[in-house]
Amino acid sequence: MATAYDASETRVRRLPAALRAPLEGRTWREFLYLLLNLPMALVMFVFAVSMTATGLGLLVTFLGIPVLAAALAGCRALGAVERGRARMLLDLDVGAPAPVRPESPGMFAWVGALLKSGVSWRHLLYAVVHFPWAVFGFSVAVSLWTSGWSLLLYPVWFRFLPDGAGPSGIQLYGDGRGNTFYLDTPFEILLTGAVGLLVVLATPWVFRGMTMVDRGLVGGLLGPSRLAARVSELESGRGRVVDTAAADLRRIERDLHDGAQARLVALAMDLGLAKEKLLEDPQAAAKMVDEAHGEVKTALRELRDLARGIHPAILTDRGLGPALSHLAARARTTPGADLPLWLSESSCARRWSDIIRPDAYAHWQDDGLLLPFFLEYDTGSQTLPRVEAKLTGYAAFTTATGGRPALLIHTRTASRDQALRHRLARPAAELGLHVATSSADFTTTSPWGPWWTPLQPGGQRTTLTGLAAHWPGLTSAGGLEPSDADTPLTLPVPPLPPTPEIGP
Structure with a gap:
């Protein structure tokens, strides 16, 4: 249910970025961060310098x-607080960096x-280097915010x-000899307010610039090393790939057990019964063999569909064109399915290159539902x-056109996905974007699947x-008609792969 806060937030977002920046939560959080920099940096600096000096003096x-x-351990503990604050x-x-x-x-x-x-x-270095920057940032933040x-x-x-x-009004100048200057005329008062408005509008961007320095210090000195981060990323990626592979194996096992295996068992039983009736009732046996023939074709179709989920994807092998061809062929051969619109990369670039550069835009329609993407x-x-950055x-x-299509991202590998x-x-x-992903490990010659x-x-996959x-x-994106679709010359549409037939 929408609330008054949601409505006010929506109204704020409708303002230009320069005007809404002073009212955004990000600006206030960055201001609070710069304010807290001074006490935190003071504590870390005093602790680090005093403990290090004491330790060096006692090295004899x-x-x-x-x-x-103890100084290093304390700096690591304070660094954890700084990471949490950031x-x-x-x-x-x-x-967090790797433990000792x-x-x-x-x-x-x-x-x-x-x-x-x-x-x-590096934590000790952060405690020393961050202190002068924190003093400077605190002074600038308080001065700009209060004066503005x-x-x-x-x-x-x-x-x-x-x-x-x-x-x-307030006095700006006075020399004690009667020469004074007050901000008291309407023009001077309005000019003062205008100067304050400029300072207020500029302050959030100054805050963001100063906090970028803090981001660099925290990320560079308080985080794990690049090698450790890379090792962690590889381990995490390997775990995801293993989980994905295990899920695929379970899916294949389930599909075989519930689909082709069950049909083949039923087929064996039907052929056994047909064999028993072959001499006493040849006509019934022939009918059972004919039914078994249909079951064989169905089982082969299911095995073919299952194999499509295993072999390399058409998107990886040959790119978007063939995949689109199969999608269009599916629309032509399946009742209720339709691909009423497809724009290639060049067509999208002609229309929206100043905002986005997708590889394609399409409308997929099936079962009475439309998916613009x-x-x-x-x-x-x-x-x-x-x-x-493309999401922006x-x-x-969406903001400029009012259209809200989905965004489908196809990757080459499951780990990248x-x-x-x-x-x-x-x-x-x-x-507020609707995004779905897939990879060549899943997407096959049936991209609608x-x-x-x-x-x-x-x-869940769908x-x-x-x-x-x-x-x-x-x-859908506004201003598009089916006539805007790329022509068949740029979009060859072959038939779907034929279903293997079993000879008589």
């Missing part, structure tokens, strides 16, 4: 080493491992100044942040028709 004795280890206020998710792993049990082994840990020394809003609201609050403040054919050559363009398309899903889930939800997974927690039912709020 045995006590210096454990004091230095996650909560800056929406910056920096993974001594080669052998015991306190001395732990102290030695801590002193040899480069991550620990004070000047903007000056036409309101100057009326409540005490009589001793001046004739009717953009198609992105991801080859894996672009980085994940670059693919994520599709959100801008999982990585994209992990990366795009949150921004897609924030932008149950290979597409909506980009949401717990999403067909194109299932996506249309899952997202009833989809609307």
